[in-house]
Amino acid sequence: MQGLSKKGGCMEDALYAFNYTQNRDKLFANLISIIDGIIADGVVREEEVLYLDTWLLEAKQIINNGVIKSLSARVSDILADGIITSEERDDLKNSLLQIQREILDIPEIDFYSKDVDVHLLNGLCKGLIADRNLTQEEIRYLNWWLEQNGALKNNYPGKKLYALVKEILKDGVITEDESLTLHKALVDFTGCDLESGVVDGLATRLPIDVGASIELEGKTYCLTGTFVAGKRAVVENLIKNAGGNISSGITQKLDFLVIGTLSSRDWKFSSHGRKIEKAISYRDDNGAKLKIISEEMLFDALPSSR
Secondary structure: OHHHHHHHHHHHHHHHHHHHHHHHHHHHHHHHHHHHHHOOOOOOOHHHHHHHHHHHHHOOOOOOOHHHHHHHHHHHHHHOOOOOOHHHHHHHHHHHHHHHHHHHOOOOOOOOOOOHHHHHHHHHHHHHOOOOOOOHHHHHHHHHHHHHOHHHHOOOOHHHHHHHHHHHHOOOOOOHHHHHHHHHHHHHHHOOOHHHOOOOOOOOOOOOOOOOOOOOOOOEEEEEOOEOOEOHHHHHHHHHHOOOEEOOOOOOOOOEEEEOOOOOOOHHHOHHHHHHHHHHHHHHOOOOOOEEEEHHHHHHHOHHHO
16 A cells, blocks of 8 residues: 555656646746737836736746746836836836846746647737737737747637737728727636736636527537536536436537536646537537537526526
């Protein structure tokens, strides 16, 4: 038994080390592009300084790094007297450019993994909406950035964002409604909903088919993620009792994939994220009939919830 316990401990340590490294690299990649988003329109605004301060407070896995400590101290100094001057904002802008270069020079950080592009896109979108507004310069910068990243603009989630930006820019005029539509898409992708006080929250909203007509009788459902309602078996039984069927995996015959409300903001890099990716591919690339819905949408449709 002692041997099994020791082996289990070694496996847990290895998993922790892997997750720590993966999350650390994600945060550094995020920050590089958050800075890009903040300075995309050439101005660092008060709201963006406040966002950066809050993000740094939550980035506990990298806060002991010397580069991050320096940035955090700089931001804290600016906020100390409750007044953010234009000179402080200009100085911070120059500091942010230097911080980017210093992060790229950190030897142990992997900026070439297959996931780093998504981390960079995620950070860019957070930076763009850090002041709760999207300027024309920022929208055009996002378009340029996606054009430079072919792998992203041709795959989820960049593919959806790229198509939306292209549609907005098609007539050469960016309306307020178009800016708001894109802003919502960026909130859904990043989980960064500042209106609700969430700096880095859930990010499983973008793939959801908002407004989908949900039927239960004779329809096949697959569940993924973590549910507010409790264990997945409980939710599956509610669907069965309403006449629905349950599938353990994603197939072309699936009608609905349900994402649990408590699913991680890092869903793309988790096991349940693979189901979401596969469902997106079937739906968007293969023309499958399946719909991706949230836990809330399912419970609104269940007879016991009405």
